[in-house]
Amino acid sequence: MKTPDVARALKRLACPVLIVLGTTSLSSCGGGGGLFQVPITSGNAAEIASAAFGAFGFALDMAEFFESFADVIADGSGSSSEPCDSGGTVDTVVNDVAPLNQVSAGDSASVAFSSCVFDFGGDLATFQGGLSIAVSQATIGPPPQASATLQLSFQNLSVQVAGQTLTISGALTLQTVTDAAGVVQTIVTGTSVRVVGQTVNGPVEVDLRDFRIERTTDPSTGEYSFTARGTIVDTTIGGSVAFETIDPFLGTDPDDPDEGQMVVSGGENSTLTITAVDSSTAHLDIDVDGDGTPDSSLDVDWSEIR
Secondary structure, three states, X not given: OOOOOHHHHHHHHHHHHHHHHOOOOHHHHOOOOOOOEOEOOOOOHHHHHHHHHHHHHHHHHHHHHXXXXXXXXXXXXXXEEEEOOOOOEEEEEEEOOOOOOOOOOOOXXXXXXXXXXXXEOOEXXXXXXXXXXXXEEEEEOOOOXXXXXXXXXXXXXXXXXXXXXXXXXXXXXXXXXXXXXXXXXXXXXXXXXXXXXXXXXXXXXXXXXXXXXXXXXXXXXXXXXXXXXXXXXXXXXXXXXXXXXXXXXXXXXXXXXXXXXXXXXXXXXXXXXXXXXXXXXEEEEEXXXXXXXXXXEEEEEHHHHO
């Protein structure tokens, strides 16, 4: 059985976690309590926009992370135990059902980490716990056409960096479809993916709930579009907000979107409308009382909120 590139896969997982811990920056990774509804004001609008974009960016990172393990299923059933970069082990078990040697419904894989240490640009991250992937649907057509639906779950997977620890739990469903032109559609849905733990700034809890994120990418041009909706509960903003894309965000990789609009809804009928001005700038309109008229506005760099 082929051993998956765990280091490459874990970087997708570790980057958003390291950002939450404050040990790395958004740029170095390539971009990413309670049900009290947070009133949105000019003072917290940028922070709330960042929380919303960070939440669904985290979900997409999770999807890419699991996708990076999916190809190992095609190499057949088996198990392996491999050393991690800087100590510990990662154990992988694959169950490949007929038809063999290709991703098909009924295939599954699990990964268990035991004091597994990886070095991500000087950040030593120690992984414990496990995760699993199960294929519920798969179709392979004339290349590059293919589709698959994967059920993904975390079994109290913890990441420790510099004495700070975060634990990820929950599950999500990943659907991918590649058409005859090679355009890839990815849909990520779930009821809860939760990150809790302790950082240098105190306890943290981030819970992405009842979410649906859809991204379409054309690898030949780099053009993409994405939509998202859900609720984010985040201790850094003091409660929860709901978000929903009104107009799809459009752009060209690796740039930020230059079209699109999202509305974030908070407490006391407040809303935050995020509009892409161009690939460098987003415009924020804050309506503190829900009367439909912005009470304040500001422009921010995409790098400040995504």
